Amino acid sequence: MEPLLETFNNVIQQAETIRNLAEQIHQEFFHNEFSSRCFADINSQLIWENKLVLRVRTHCHSSITNPQILDLKT
Structure with a gap:
């Protein structure tokens, strides 16, 4: 093989592995009745x-689902 x-x-195999692991983490954190x-809460x-x-959370997602919050000071 070249x-x-x-x-x-x-690279494709590694990307699939990473995606599968991310999906498992998502299921564990958001849908598992014991840990979600x-x-x-955290x-x-x-x-x-x-x-x-809060600023990162609201600016990393669509403003349709998360309205923009102005004038935040850290």
């Missing part, structure tokens, strides 16, 4: 107690 093709195939509540505290986290 080295470039082999490298490309390895704890994660939601996430909520971070978002509302740390203005920098």
